[in-house]
Amino acid sequence: MNGQPNHATHTYRTAISRFTTGVAVVTTTTPDGDAGMTASAVTSLSLDPLQLIVCVGNTLRTRAAIVEAGRFAVNVLGAGNEDVALRFAGRHPDKFADIRLRTEHDVPVLEVAIAHFVCRLGAALPGGDHTILVGDVEACGFAEDADPLVYFGSSFGRLCDSERHAQLQYDWQLALAM
Numbered sequence: 001m002n003g004q005p006n007h008a009t010h011t012y013r014t015a016i017s018r019f020t021t022g023v024a025v026v027t028t029t030t031p032d033g034d035a036g037m038t039a040s041a042v043t044s045l046s047l048d049p050l051q052l053i054v055c056v057g058n059t060l061r062t063r064a065a066i067v068e069a070g071r072f073a074v075n076v077l078g079a080g081n082e083d084v085a086l087r088f089a090g091r092h093p094d095k096f097a098d099i100r101l102r103t104e105h106d107v108p109v110l111e112v113a114i115a116h117f118v119c120r121l122g123a124a125l126p127g128g129d130h131t132i133l134v135g136d137v138e139a140c141g142f143a144e145d146a147d148p149l150v151y152f153g154s155s156f157g158r159l160c161d162s163e164r165h166a167q168l169q170y171d172w173q174l175a176l177a178m
């Protein structure tokens with residue numbers, strides 16, 4: 001690992017896991033079929049032109065498929081979609097089984113996504129053991145009033161709704177007093 005001691009890698013992984021992110025499924029399609037992977041390394045890059053980046057491991061099947069297709073979609077997952085995130089992060093033989101897709105795009109867009117971005121691959125830049133995929137955004141959309149799936153400290157979570165939290169605490173204290 002480039003001569004770096006393992007504890008440095010471990011500390012880095014733990015430290016960077018404190019940078020809270022959303023969770024997306026990055027998808028594409030080739031003549032061999034659909035490919036997709038869970039990704040948290042997704043960032044907006046530019047507004048003019050509209051561009052985003054996704055950092056993808058160099059050896060991943062989805063990376064090869066995106067480079068071959070020259071197109072991909074970023075599907076932002078909502079709260080409660082941990083099962084979808086785990087499916088696309090694992091070695092499921094058919095990751096797309098039972099996954100409902102929207103029909104208006106030429107790359108797979110998940111119906112459950114709370115936002116989606118359909119991209120042309122603008123560049124594939126070297127980034128150590130990952131590749132920085134620059135996506136030129138051709139179409140995007142979002143769901144109103146959607147709660148995101150959140151990733152922090154290598155665990156899934158959700159945003160805390162302080163009003164709901166306060167109500168639950170009140171109900172709980174009321175129940176204890178009875």
Ligand SMILES: Cc1cc2nc3c(=O)[nH]c(=O)nc-3n(C[C@H](O)[C@H](O)[C@H](O)COP(=O)(O)O)c2cc1C
Pocket residue numbers: 023036037038039040041042055056057060061062063085086088089090091130151
């Ligand atoms: C929450 C989460 C976030 C992830 N984010 C990334 C990421 O940003 N980039 C990456 O290369 N792999 C990421 N992974 C790992 C890939 O999803 C995993 O290696 C996947 O199996 C790759 O699929 P493929 O081999 O079919 O391409 C993440 C996994 C999880 C569970």
